[in-house]
Amino acid sequence: MCDSCGCSQPENSVTITRPGRQEGMSGHGVAGHHHSHQAQGRVVEVREAVLGKNDGIAAHNRDFFRERRIVALNLVSSPGSGKTTILERTIRELHQEIPMAVIEGDQQTMLDAERIDATGVDVVQVNTGAGCHLDADMVHRALHQLNPAGNSLLFIENVGNLVCPAMFDLGEAAKVVIISVTEGEDKPLKYPAMFDAASLCLINKTDLLPHVDFDVARCREYGLRVNHRLEFFEISARTGEGMSGWLAWLRRQF
Numbered sequence: 740m741c742d743s744c745g746c747s748q749p750e751n752s753v754t755i756t757r758p759g760r761q762e763g764m765s766g767h768g769v770a771g772h773h774h775s776h777q778a779q780g781r782v783v784e785v786r787e788a789v790l791g792k793n794d795g796i797a798a799h800n801r802d803f804f805r806e807r808r809i810v811a812l813n814l815v816s817s818p819g820s821g822k823t824t825i826l827e828r829t830i831r832e833l834h835q836e837i838p839m840a841v842i843e844g845d846q847q848t849m850l851d852a853e854r855i856d857a858t859g860v861d862v863v864q865v866n867t868g869a870g871c872h873l874d875a876d877m878v879h880r881a882l883h884q885l886n887p888a889g890n891s892l893l894f895i896e897n898v899g900n901l902v903c904p905a906m907f908d909l910g911e912a913a914k915v916v917i918i919s920v921t922e923g924e925d926k927p928l929k930y931p932a933m934f935d936a937a938s939l940c941l942i943n944k945t946d947l948l949p950h951v952d953f954d955v956a957r958c959r960e961y962g963l964r965v966n967h968r969l970e971f972f973e974i975s976a977r978t979g980e981g982m983s984g985w986l987a988w989l990r991r992q993f
């Protein structure tokens with residue numbers, strides 16, 4: 740775990756806001772203490788406490804989702820792989836059929852929440868400040884603002900980071916990891932924890948394949964090496980190519 744995970748997230752650095760509204764909430768992060776210079780044993784102890792507390796709140800979120808029959812999906816990737824663009828297109832193609840809501844996670848700005856808001860789907864933005872991941876408590880507080888409908892899909896767009904979000908259960912039904920063809924096919928081997936934690940991998944920006952050296956078959960092979968149950972869809976959120984497989988997978992989650 741890096742120092743940012745639960746250690747350097749200062750008190751009151753997290754804000755949760757709906758686009759166009761003033762009622763942003765702020766409060767404590769996972770743990771408001773700085774332990775980066777503590778002895779190794781102490782670091783392990785704090786890490787276990789942070790993750791233990793997180794898992795308790797994640798279980799509470801999971802109960803909430805089960806009671807309301809909400810399918811919550813945690814979208815994880817490096818920055819810029821296309822999470823928000825995929826969401827915009829998914830919403831356009833599916834929101835008539837399945838009610839949806841979105842929790843957006845970024846360190847700063849309302850930019851992604853504004854993009855989702857423009858689609859007409861309900862959204863809240865969580866700004867993590869210094870934090871490099873969403874945790875279950877942030878999602879819990881966001882849910883209080885969002886109040887998502889029953890029998891719906893809830894997308895949680897995590898902070899762009901292939902490392903830390905792997906460790907934090909948010910109560911989601913599944914993690915969906917997105918890798919774009921501009922990132923290199925070696926990412927599953929370099930960030931195995933994330934690909935191991937995910938149920939599904941979207942290989943995005945396939946429209947750019949003629950211009951890059953990305954080997955799709957090798958990427959799949961590397962992904963399966965770290966997680967033999969991982970499913971894949973190759974998509975272009977720009978052109979819509981391959982989206983039907985992903986949309987069918989979403990329908991099957993109910």
Ligand SMILES: Nc1nc2c(ncn2[C@@H]2O[C@H](COP(=O)(O)OP(=O)(O)O)[C@@H](O)[C@H]2O)c(=O)[nH]1
Nearest residue numbers: 818819820821822823824943944945975976977
């Ligand atoms: N060519 C191409 N560009 C894409 C695709 N999906 C997203 N992008 C672009 O990639 C950039 C980052 O996308 P964004 O959705 O903001 O990524 P995020 O940071 O993961 O949410 C933007 O300039 C998008 O227009 C795609 O399928 N093909």
Ligand SMILES: [Mg+2]
Nearest residue numbers: 822823851896
């Ligand atoms: Mg985004």
